[in-house]
Amino acid sequence: MGPLAEGVAAPPSSYAGLTTGLAVLMLVIEFGMLQATLLRAQVRLYAAQSVVISILAVVVAFARSVPELYGLAAFSVLLKVVAVPLVMLRLLRRTNQEIAASRALGVASMVLLAVAVAAFGFFASARFGLAGPVLPAATLAVAVAIVLVSFVLMIVRRDVVSQAIGFFALENGVSLASMVVAAGLPLILEVVFLFDLLVAVVVFAVLIRVHHEQAESLSTETLTELRG
């Protein structure tokens, strides 16, 4: 095999390629949540995203010898892959609702909007010039894009479950960003974040149950009606 021709961009190292690839996979799953119509599918996508971030944590821990991240990975598997999806699925089973309520936009326009918002995130975070000690700078851009797309998910979809899942996914984006900026963050802080998530789950669970009892649906559109 001859040398590469002029102008050929050198590929990233396999570590950078793998970590960026995993981060981008999280973003792609986030886009999948935008498209998912079944509420159960959305919870599963969240679990898949959490699996990916746990794998990413293990990869970083192994390749860059940051042993704290093993602990983080273990905690996030327990909480975000097992506990949170189980709670959400149980709630869903109780409400007997399977299909998400109407959205403010069609799926295609929603995806285009999210692409534009993600582009903004990419360009904005490129201006920071922040490069973490263990992860390539592009993963920070992806993390910002995940956070922004989660906002789109929460704003555009009009059901309580999507909004809860959007919030949880936002936490995934934030913890990806924290891995880039401060991978060696003391484990206790990371765990505090995760328990914060647990509190959010409880709050959202109560919200979903109360809302479903009062409105007989998971759609938030009914909330705009005046009650005398």
Place this chain on the structure above:
Amino acid sequence: MTLHAITLPIPVVQALQVLTVLITAPGINGVIARVEARLQGRRGPRVLQPYFDLAKLFRKEALAPIGASWVFLAAPLIAMTCYLTVPLLIPVLTTFPLPLAYMGDILGGGFILALASFVIAVAAASTGSPYAQLGASRAKTFAAITEPVVLFVVFTVALVTGTDLPYALAKTVRASADQIVRPAHLLAAAALFMVILYETGRIPVETHTGTNEFGMIEEARPFEHSGPYLALLRWGSTMKQLILFVILINVFVAPWGLASDATLVAVGLAILALIGKAALLGAGIAVIDDSFAKLRLFKITEFVSAAFMLAVLSVFTLYFGGG
């Protein structure tokens, strides 16, 4: 003189590229139909069935609707010419560019494929048959939304190689395994694969079984053609499928097994490798055909928007130095 020492003249290799696509294209369709049937528990048609169908159509008489213009009869020939031109531009058999290969880049090949699709649409429109016209107008509408996806894939290629020649990307991909697993490349290849599912009229966009139904797009266009003209259109559509497969396989995903010189053995092995790889890809597409439902017509935009998202993300990751 041993077999290994026989070197083919370059023009012969160039002609072989076109002939390989021309002759094996219907067979790939046969493989897909066969695998699909086996997965459904049926025995399925012979792999060679598409050839028998073509032979049968060539023996039938040709009819044209009253009032159809000359475009109606010229379109199958023009489309076939286009499909015979594109294999000159892409690495079908060889790693090294053949003399005519730099006549056009990826965009040039895209234009020629688009011209073929355009003349078929004009022919369908000239028949006055509502069904063919419906197919033509749908095909053009959805082609307009898949176009941006292809453009962004080309941007990815351009950012990676500094050019948009198919041979250059294939060479880059062969250079190291890191080039294949880089995120941008994977995303672009996935987006291209989704476009190919759309362009070849496969599930989840369209059923490919030849039954008439309202959701038809590509398959509705040759509705009024018959006899040898219909045979040419059918043959052309299988060639378009194989050309797109070759672009995906030999440029993006697996550009191995190509001949690095013009010896008879190398070129022969390259032909066999191409048939094998295309059959594998076809089997993969048959699995998709059997595991998903057809999307409703208005949901196709969602499918395309997903492909667009992948292509755009691929450009982003490259542009910001991550991919």
